[in-house]
Amino acid sequence: MKKICIKGLAFAALLLFSLQGCYYDVEEELYPDTGCDTANVAYSTTVAPIIADNCLNCHNRASNFGNVTLEGHDNLQQYATNGQLIGVLRRLDGFAPMPQGAPQLVECTIAKIEAWVADGAPDN
Ligand code: HEC
Structure with a gap:
């Protein structure tokens, strides 16, 4: 029994x-986040290239669409710490969805930027 x-x-x-x-x-x-390594995210090696590839054609110092410049650490850090960067990437209510006119960045890419922001958006 x-x-x-x-x-x-x-x-x-x-x-x-x-x-x-x-x-x-x-x-x-x-949520395809398998194998997404957010452990060693740094501004210079991870975040800056993502921003350069997806955002700077509209947000560099010369063509600062919406009066938003994301070129250079100090400029980007401002948007990281005030919540706008994650707001636009996650397409949260009240934020303009970015990159404008293009699909949302893939989950792992956003997760890496979130890890950097959570770390205090350092210039590393
Ligand atoms: C094709 C051009 C274009 C691209 C590419 C683009 N943006 Fe924008 N962005 C704009 C315009 C235009 C505005 C201002 C108008 C608006 O708010 O819709 C804006 C506004 C913003 C704002 C302010 C949002 C707010 O709610 O006030 C942020 C932050 C931003 N963009 C971040 C980004 C990031 C991060 C990327 C890359 C992932 C990106 N943008 C890619 C055109 C672009």
């Missing part, structure tokens, strides 16, 4: 485990 109960439990656990597997598969599709 006891043996059957344990078997039943094992089966239930197995079922739960496999269901969980499916659940995680779906989540990965929705």
